[in-house]
Amino acid sequence: YRVCVTLHSSQFQTLFCLLKKKMAAALQTNTRLNPINLVPGRSLANPSRAPCRVRCAAASPGKKRFNIALLPGDGIGPEVISVAKNVLQQAGSLEGLVFNFQEMPVGGAALDLVGVPLPEESFTAAKQSDAILLGAIGGYKWDNNEKHLRPEMALFYLRRDLKVFANLRPATVLPQVYIISLSSIWSAYITWDYFA
Secondary structure, eight states, X not given: OOOEEEEXXXXXXXXXXXXXXXXXXXXXXXXXXXGGGGSTTSOOSOTTSOOOOOXXXXXXXXXXXXXXXXXXXXXXXXXXXXXXXXXXXXXXXHHTOEEEEEEOOOTHHHHHHHXXXXXXXHHHHHHHSSEEEEOOXXXXXXXXXXXXXXXXXXHHHXXXXXXXXXXXXXXXXXXXXXXXXXXXXXXXXXHOGGGO
């Protein structure tokens, strides 16, 4: 399962930098990380051991509260976002951070509820938040909708209007795939020609 996290605040990146360093430290010491232990209501693997403190260069001293817009979306999205929320709450409690969550409809759920993939209230909540947790969007139920009424358009509107359209991910290209022209895929994605 994948959760798309859209960051639009350098302050919120602190938490992810912190988690990355903790994971790296655990790998170096051959400590096994069990994600289920991060869910509230479960005990940590070693409760007698105090959580280590990691300093992060991106940390902004002083800010301890963050507003997060939860956009669960469709399909498995609500389930994944629920678990991601629990993990953030637990990780934040270990570091003295408080997260205020606001759940808003988006995608097919919003289409069914109000008739548009990204309601104005959802966009406003996303714009005013420190970060956005976005779940899966779309499904066969809405495949025959007109282009502007497809659930996926919510993602494009968010990326465009919040200026977070660069979705970079590590990728390995196998020799067998070199026959595909990546430049045409890239230019269509970046210039929005494909969606116009």
